[in-house]
Amino acid sequence: MPTETELKLELMADAEERLLASGLLGEPTSRKELRSIYFDTPDYRLRKAGFSLRIRTSGASQMQTVKASGAASALFARDEWEMPITGDRPVLDYTTPLKTDLDITAEALLAQFSVEVLRRTWNVEEGDTRIEVALDDGQIIAGDRRLPLRELELELKGGGANGLFVFARKIDEIAPFRFGVRSKAERGYSLREELRPAIKSEPILLDRHMTAASSFQAMAEACFRHFRLNEDLFLQNRDASSLHQARIALRRLRSAFSIYKAMVPDAESIRLKDELKWLANTLGKARDIDVLMAKHGSGDLHERLETARSEAYERVIEEVHSSRARALALDFNKWLRCGEYLELPETAELRNTPAAEFALQALDRQRRKLKKTGRCLAAIGDEQRHEARKAAKKLRYACEFFTSLFSGARARKRYGKFIGRMEKLQDRLGLLNDLVMAPTVYEAAGLTDIAATQNGINEEAKEKLITVSQRALDKLIEAKRFWRE
The missing domain is CATH 1.20.120 (Four Helix Bundle (Hemerythrin (Met), subunit A))
Incomplete structure (x- = not known):
């Protein structure tokens, strides 16, 4: 199944009007009013498994689409299943993983939210690149909550992908945008939840046989x-x-x-x-x-x-x-x-190079660097200790990046212990860095009088943090590497 190459652009305030008035796109080749209803179980089993299901109505036609993303898409040769249907209720059979793998019935599904848009499309050329441009203008509705939608998609239809970005730059000069990273389904689900203050990093799913370039x-x-x-x-x-x-x-x-x-x-x-x-x-x-x-x-x-x-x-x-x-x-x-x-x-x-082979070398290299820079924290200066802190962060991130390549039971057990020791080390090095950098931060914030009253750094507290940081670092280096047998 060919992979679609597309850019999703979220237009900033008033940008849509400027773009349409600029003449860059010309007259649209089509206009459609689309209404999509997204379904899931009350406990969001589809979403948790990495799937979405929608029924889209356009005029008199209705199309049901099941999509897989993340871990779910990695398990199947396809990541999208479409079928025409009649009516506004899902039809589940053995042609999609929802019935075969999740054992979900149509009766278990409820409408969760809907997306209503006016979609205008254009076919444009940028050098040797052929692009389908689709502008969706409308809203996402979940109960009594509404989210305005103003989204532009550029899909590669032929030629080199470089032309997509050349054309996107032309758009930005007229109508500033931000790159979209959420699907309509993700935004719909977010309307049904309390607004989260922040979002932590998500697991990165790598295949052992993918290339190093693809893993990057x-x-x-x-x-x-x-x-x-x-x-x-x-x-x-x-x-x-x-x-x-x-x-x-x-x-x-x-x-x-x-x-x-x-x-x-x-x-x-x-x-x-x-x-x-x-x-x-x-x-x-x-x-x-x-x-x-x-x-x-x-x-x-x-x-x-x-x-x-x-x-x-x-x-x-x-x-x-x-x-x-x-x-x-x-x-x-x-x-x-x-x-x-x-x-x-x-x-x-x-x-x-296969991603798994690259990961082994990279993790060993980052571990060696931390071991070298943190060999004797008490005997080096603040700048060198800061380098040890940065080396610890890079090792932590490398572990998180590559962990999906080492999924055996023993590797998972070792990973838990390794990351636990890694977190303790980073906590202690972070406290040490905060202590050392506090006067500089006060000055940078324009609080020079406060910085002057700090009377330097509390050396006793600093020494204690160096000692516990060294102990945590040594324990980490002693830990078995989850990426090695």
Whole structure:
């Protein structure tokens, strides 16, 4: 079954009107009013198993579609099953996994939410690339809750994928957008739930026989999705936890670049890493103030920190809305799918290495680096200890990235113990870093008078944290590696 290549673009306020008025698309080739009803069991068995089921009505015709995503799509040769039906109730037979694998009956399904849109489509050409453009304008409805929908999809119909991004850039110059990372089904389910303050990273499902290049793309896409989900939440709620998770997503993405450094030596990857660092630093300055506020729950200092945080949050919002941030998202996605690194002769062997083999080497390498940098934390300076902390984070992220490649019972047991020790180490190194960096953070927040009254760093507390950090690091190094027999 051929894989669809498409970009999902979420248009920003008033962007749709500007795009239609610009003449870039011309007259649509079709207009359709679509109504889709999504079904699931009361306890969301379909969603939990990685499936969605909808009945779409267009005029007098009705089509039932079952889609698989994530772990579910990896188990089947197909990821979509369609059949025409009559009526507004699902029809389940043995042609889909819902009956054969989940043993779900049509009677067990209830309507959960609906999507109503006006869909306009265009066929455009960008160089040798043929693109189908679909604009959906409408809403998602779940009970008495509504979510406006303004989504543009660019689907590759022929030619090179590079043309998709060239055309997307033309759109952004007229009508700014953000890359969409959620399906309509995901957004519908979110309407039925309480708004989460933040979203943690999701498991990354890798196949042992996929290439190293494909595993990198899967990781990078997952990290970008993690960032975008929390970026949207932060813009809605300005919550410290969504800011924190957005920053973690960028750190994980930068770690992926580092883990695959030998495979992505091209100039564009270096530039993108610098841009990701810029964005991460913007979020990091606000996050540093959040950390200080957690230590000062009330009083004049808390109020001053609150003012500083408000200003830092405004800077974050300004930057993520900037043309620089939008260009970074577009450039990153273009490079990930069409970049020079995918064609370099000198990295061909590494790109085509099986993912499991690459993972073994990468995990060993990250472990060795942590062991070397953290050999004697008491005998090195703060800067070197910070390097040990970064090495610990990279090892943690590498473990999370590659864990699906080592799924045996013994590997899973070892992974649990390894990650448990990893978490203890990171907690202690994090406390040590907060202690050392506090004066600098006060100054960066404009609280120079507070920084001056800190009387330096509490050396006794620092020594205790170094001692417990060393103990945690040594225990981690002693732990059996889940990726080795």
